[in-house]
Amino acid sequence: MTESYPMTIPGYESLKAELKQLTSKDRPAVINAISTAREHGDLKENAEYHAAKEQQGFIEGRIQELNAKLALANVIDITKLSGEKIVFGASVSFVDVDTDEESNYQLVGVDEADLKINKISISSPIARALVGKSVGDTLVIPIPKGKIEIEILEVKFIV
Numbered sequence: 001m002t003e004s005y006p007m008t009i010p011g012y013e014s015l016k017a018e019l020k021q022l023t024s025k026d027r028p029a030v031i032n033a034i035s036t037a038r039e040h041g042d043l044k045e046n047a048e049y050h051a052a053k054e055q056q057g058f059i060e061g062r063i064q065e066l067n068a069k070l071a072l073a074n075v076i077d078i079t080k081l082s083g084e085k086i087v088f089g090a091s092v093s094f095v096d097v098d099t100d101e102e103s104n105y106q107l108v109g110v111d112e113a114d115l116k117i118n119k120i121s122i123s124s125p126i127a128r129a130l131v132g133k134s135v136g137d138t139l140v141i142p143i144p145k146g147k148i149e150i151e152i153l154e155v156k157f158i159v
Contacts, residue, residue, distance in 0.1 A: 004074040006088050006122060007109035010159065012075045015111060019066040022059055030056045069111065081157040084134045088122050092130055093154040097138065102153070107131070 007015075030052055037049035078089035086092055091106045105120045107130065113121035120127050129141040130152070138151045 004072050005069050005109060005111075006074045006076055007112060008078055008089060008159070009075055011109050011112035012070070012073055015066055015070055015073075019063065019070065022063050022066070026059050027056075027063070030059055078157050078159050083157075084155060086130045086133050086152070086155055088131075089157060091154075091156045091158055092152060093156075094130075094150040094152045097149040097151055103150075 033052040034049065034056060037046055037052050040046055040048065076089055081087065081089055086107070088107055088109075091104060093102060093104045095102050103118075105118050105126070107122050107127045108119045110121045110123055113119055113124070122128075122131075125142050129139060133139060133152055135152050135155055138149065140147050140149050
């Protein structure tokens with residue numbers, strides 16, 4: 001059974017844009033760099049050639065990875081979701097019971113996660129603990145520094 005990759009529409013579009021950049025700009029540029037480096041002679045001691053070949057390997061690997069993820073993508077339109085329970089794509093507000101500090105996170109795909117903009121991966125321990133819970137639920141979540149007890153304040157489905 002193959003693994004599917006849940007992602008939002010913006011996350012899917014972002015991966016498609018990266019793939020397009022790699023195939024239409026980066027790949028041709030590195031092929032040109034290899035060709036130019038070959039013209040400099042002895043390949044055994046040609047640092048430019050070896051660097052370009054290494055870059056080519058990285059680009060080709062990333063292209064394969066992106067093609068696989070896009071082929072197996074389970075694109076979820078968050079605007080069509082609703083309800084009281086926390087699921088993929090939900091924006092969740094909660095309060096730390098001990099410190100009264102409020103936090104807000106959106107549960108997104110692995111490739112979309114970015115703590116700077118409050119997006120956490122659906123596979124993270126916090127997201128896994130939140131899935132299936134509702135407003136008013138109190139739960140203990142394991143974090144790197146130990147555990148926190150939170151109360152869920154709000155569940156929204158916005159992009």
